[in-house]
Amino acid sequence: xxxxxEPVITSSDKIFTALRADIVAGHVKAGVKLSExxxxxxxxxxRAVIRExxxxxxxxxxxxxxxxxxxxxxxxxxxxxxQLYQVREALEGMAARLAATNxxxxxxxxxxxLMRSHSQxxxxxxxxxxxxxxxDFHYRVVLGSHNQPLISMLTxxxxxxxxxxxxxLGMAGPRVTTAFAEHQQIVQAITNRDGELAEIxxxxxxxxxxxxxxxxxxxxxxxxxxxxx
Amino acid sequence: xxxxxEPVITSSDKIFTALRADIVAGHVKAGVKLSExxxxxxxxxxRAVIRExxxxxxxxxxxxxxxxxxxxxxxxxxxxxxQLYQVREALEGMAARLAATNxxxxxxxxxxxLMRSHSQxxxxxxxxxxxxxxxDFHYRVVLGSHNQPLISMLTxxxxxxxxxxxxxLGMAGPRVTTAFAEHQQIVQAITNRDGELAEIxxxxxxxxxxxxxxxxxxxxxxxxxxxxx
DNA sequence: ATGGCCTATATTGTCGACAATATTTAAAGG
DNA sequence: CCTTTAAATATTGTCGACAATATAGGCCAT
Numbered sequence: 279x280x281x282x283x284e285p286v287i288t289s290s291d292k293i294f295t296a297l298r299a300d301i302v303a304g305h306v307k308a309g310v311k312l313s314e315x316x317x318x319x320x321x322x323x324x325r326a327v328i329r330e331x332x333x334x335x336x337x338x339x340x341x342x343x344x345x346x347x348x349x350x351x352x353x354x355x356x357x358x359x360x361q362l363y364q365v366r367e368a369l370e371g372m373a374a375r376l377a378a379t380n381x382x383x384x385x386x387x388x389x390x391x392l393m394r395s396h397s398q399x400x401x402x403x404x405x406x407x408x409x410x411x412x413x414d415f416h417y418r419v420v421l422g423s424h425n426q427p428l429i430s431m432l433t434x435x436x437x438x439x440x441x442x443x444x445x446x447l448g449m450a451g452p453r454v455t456t457a458f459a460e461h462q463q464i465v466q467a468i469t470n471r472d473g474e475l476a477e478i479x480x481x482x483x484x485x486x487x488x489x490x491x492x493x494x495x496x497x498x499x500x501x502x503x504x505x506x507x
Numbered sequence: 508x509x510x511x512x513e514p515v516i517t518s519s520d521k522i523f524t525a526l527r528a529d530i531v532a533g534h535v536k537a538g539v540k541l542s543e544x545x546x547x548x549x550x551x552x553x554r555a556v557i558r559e560x561x562x563x564x565x566x567x568x569x570x571x572x573x574x575x576x577x578x579x580x581x582x583x584x585x586x587x588x589x590q591l592y593q594v595r596e597a598l599e600g601m602a603a604r605l606a607a608t609n610x611x612x613x614x615x616x617x618x619x620x621l622m623r624s625h626s627q628x629x630x631x632x633x634x635x636x637x638x639x640x641x642x643d644f645h646y647r648v649v650l651g652s653h654n655q656p657l658i659s660m661l662t663x664x665x666x667x668x669x670x671x672x673x674x675x676l677g678m679a680g681p682r683v684t685t686a687f688a689e690h691q692q693i694v695q696a697i698t699n700r701d702g703e704l705a706e707i708x709x710x711x712x713x714x715x716x717x718x719x720x721x722x723x724x725x726x727x728x729x730x731x732x733x734x735x736x
Numbered sequence: 737a738t739g740g741c742c743t744a745t746a747t748t749g750t751c752g753a754c755a756a757t758a759t760t761t762a763a764a765g766g
Numbered sequence: 767c768c769t770t771t772a773a774a775t776a777t778t779g780t781c782g783a784c785a786a787t788a789t790a791g792g793c794c795a796t
Binding site: 286339345362426436 | 515516517520555558559562563566568573574575587590591593594597598601605654655656657659660664665668
């Protein structure tokens with residue numbers, strides 16, 4: 279009867295989402311062991327659902343699991359960031375190119391609407407943009423590729439890791455407005471059905487983003503080593 | 508004591524591998540439902556390990572799982588093939604480029620040794636080549652990229668799907684020798700540390716492979732529709 | 737005191753049973 | 767005869783307990 283799709287939420291889904299949010303936010307710190315018994319009592323569910331959630335986290339590369347030993351939260355590293363963004367640049371660049379040819383006119387209209395809404399937020403100086411808006415933009419473009427394996431890899435594996443770096447490094451700097459401008463350029467290229475340009479712009483946009491994060495990562499690494507001394 | 512790394516094999520690992528082999532080989536046909544109870548009795552293990560194996564198959568895109576309903580073996584389609592190879596071309600092309608700069612001299616020597624061994628097999632006309640040798644070659648190059656997210660996505664998600672198409676369509680035609688020649692060219696480019704060329708050659712190699720499979724897929728689709736009539 | 741071994745403890749892997757949800761079957765009404 | 771509804775069945779989701787493996791701590795020998 280209901281015209282809306284009602285997603286079935288299982289217990290594991292909730293635990294998985296909750297744990298993922300904690301890990302991405304750095305609430306559960308890198309290298310920490312995820313004890314099944316402990317989490318079981320904490321969340322008030324059986325170990326079975328905890329296990330399933332942890333397995334899903336492992337498939338998202340947010341935790342590393344070893345048989346008979348357990349699962350630990352992944353540790354962010356400079357090398358990891360570089361490798362991650364190398365792949366992300368290739369995949370999202372491709373997504374932008376495909377989106378330029380595969381998105382329907384309606385989808386493109388929706389994208390424009392999203393940009394207008396983001397525009398308001400940027401003017402208002404809200405931090406919301408970097409948190410969800412940016413993800414939302416990229417998410418839309420990825421979906422616009424209409425390529426299922428590509429969508430799956432980006433949304434299930436890469437995005438949450440990317441978010442983890444950004445959130446934990448507290449990315450909310452002056453790049454907000456310039457990133458918005460870059461987004462607009464990409465939307466324009468897609469609107470013009472210029473896949474080649476869309477890919478170039480997207481790759482460059484992601485490269486800038488990487489450089490931005492890299493700088494911050496180096497700074498925080500420097501202070502950390504000082505603290506150790 | 509043993510100098511070799513001994514991988515820990517859990518029950519789920521065995522079931523996962525067994526099921527995957529059956530699915531890839533087409534022993535379990537597309538669209539068939541994977542009943543937990545049934546598989547539990549068939550393999551003589553508890554439903555828990557079956558569930559875990561099925562979850563892992565779902566993460567490999569070999570089965571589709573819906574909450575409270577169950578898991579079904581994915582159905583191969585022309586569109587699926589095109590999308591899969593689109594992504595594969597980008598990722599493995601990138602892997603070849605990275606391998607050209609990141610592989611150690613020792614790794615490259617090993618790669619040459621592999622090619623010599625394949626050369627023998629091709630001359631002997633063995634079918635082994637297409638089954639494992641080809642995979643082995645691509646596998647080595649992917650590992651040579653030294654990019655962990657890339658390695659993970661290709662080996663865990665894409666390869667088995669690709670193998671599924673090839674195995675089920677009975678790919679063992681005259682392309683064997685020409686594919687071998689293409690492999691050698693790629694190895695040469697990597698040896699010369701020419702990443703750009705390695706990427707171009709790899710992408711083209713995969714494109715040829717796709718065209719080959721596509722042709723066969725169309726033929727079998729044609730006969731299938733006739734059978735229906 | 738230190739290093740290696742062995743027991744004790746804790747943690748993960750596996751199992752069978754129960755609960756919640758979907759599917760099938762049958763009955764009733766039109 | 768077909769559609770709709772409701773009970774019956776089957777399947778997946780969740781749970782707590784036991785088995786197998788890893789970790790920690792103490793004991794012994796040197």
